[in-house]
Amino acid sequence: MIYNSTALLVLGQDDDIAIARRDIAQGEHLDEIDGASRAPIPFGHKVALRPLAQGQPVRKYGQTIGIAKADILPGDHVHTHNMGMTDVTLHHEYSVDAREPDYVAPEAVRSFMGYKRASGRVGTRNYVAIISSVNCSATVCRAVAEHFKDREIMRRYPNVDGVVAFIHGSGCSSNGYAEGYSYLTRTLTGYARNPNVGAALFIGLGCETNQVTLMLEEHAMQTGARICQMSTQGIGGTRKTIEAAIAAVEDLLGVANEDRRSPQPLSELVVALQCGGSDAYSGISANPALGYASDLLVRHGATAILSETPEIYGAEHLLTRRAADAGIAEALLARIDWWKHYTSRNNAELDNNPSHGNKEGGLTTILEKSLGAVAKGGTSRLNAVYEFAQPVTAHGLVFMDTPGNDPVAVTGQVAGGANLVCFTTGRGSTSGFKPAPCIKIASNTPMYERMSDDIDINCGDIVSGDETISEAGARIFELVVRIASGEHTKSEDFGYGDNEFVPWVVGAVM
Incomplete structure (x- = not known):
């Protein structure tokens, strides 16, 4: 984030859009464009910072998130009516950002x-x-x-x-x-x-x-x-x-009942990273904060499982750069290719996403959603790629091929060995995932205040500028340690988790 005014968030110096921090009325003066908004801009939605011609790429996070479907002027509301999906040719570099984690000293490893x-x-x-x-x-x-x-x-x-x-x-x-x-x-x-x-x-x-x-x-x-x-x-x-x-x-x-808790190193944690009911702030606050917490867990030797292959589509080049070796990068791209074939033979496409609620929350294309979703993986090296429900044996950041459907994705991660789930949300979520406790993380304060009975931790202060990503990530990390040790999550207090076991059904039923 390079600019944070009372009205807008500007995330990158080359971005074509900014994000509304509050509802913006038509005609309201915006310093960022030295002019007025040309339409009402809902909370979390995009406003154009500069002119964009029809057919021109639209950038957010310094990356292309779509293409202008019509001429766009500074101050315009940018969403499904004037921006659409575009085919993006990604340049996949292997392992150029793969760095050995800065592990904590053995005597400092948390338990x-x-x-x-x-x-x-x-x-x-x-x-x-x-x-x-x-x-x-x-x-x-x-x-x-x-x-x-x-x-x-x-x-x-x-x-x-x-x-x-x-x-x-x-x-x-x-x-x-x-x-x-x-x-x-x-x-x-x-x-x-x-x-x-x-x-x-x-x-x-x-x-x-x-x-x-x-x-x-x-x-x-x-x-x-x-x-x-x-x-x-x-x-x-x-x-x-x-x-x-x-x-x-x-x-x-x-x-x-004969089993008892005992002190165990954090290296024994296997944490499923999930997002559901995302909004435009998920990729700005909750997801990068969870990514920071994930990096802290990896430094202590733990495992973090990123998943939801259709929701990293368009951002996979960021992960191949962090792959520990070329084989891991190629395994990830092979899963992307599988999904292209899978959706094609079922008369669907990978941009059958975002959902209605995602769009209402300000997300327009799967490219935009994926660039925010991949932030849950922090900056750690990618150490393995697994197919659905395969046993996870590697430590550090790994990837599991799953659908974007949250219950199915978490089912695969838990089957692979996840013993705790961290779930970010911008629209709100009430799911639980027995036998793994699920920590719910809000991307924005209004939703958190509406659903505080269901949400465990709020990252909305990142949006307001009252907290940094690292500060919020450190709070998530400490909550993970407490929940892993037996403290209950909100979904556990409600008894959620009996209905979210959903194995992925693939293939013919005869």
């Missing part, structure tokens, strides 16, 4: 209170999971989880955060060797392996394509004291399966 698992990984929560292999067992799974909503029952297990059912709409009538099947089985077993899950019960119908036994074998999981399975057909119907599952979960709760 949090976490659950050390037998796998060596560390959880921030301790749940018992009930996982359906197929939609046909979803009702049974839900009924068993509802049984354990009884507070009197759960008081017997004070070290367990809850029993949660992970149910979905697939698992059968699909090719067991196809891409979508791999995504599903990676997701289901990934949730069972997530360090925030102390024990898990898989429940199938019995005749589905996604056979539990075969799935566990494929992903090298063995049943035992913390992992068990059953099928409704094998046990003899709904009522008998619910009774058997309740008994099995009672045993799992007893095992999980």
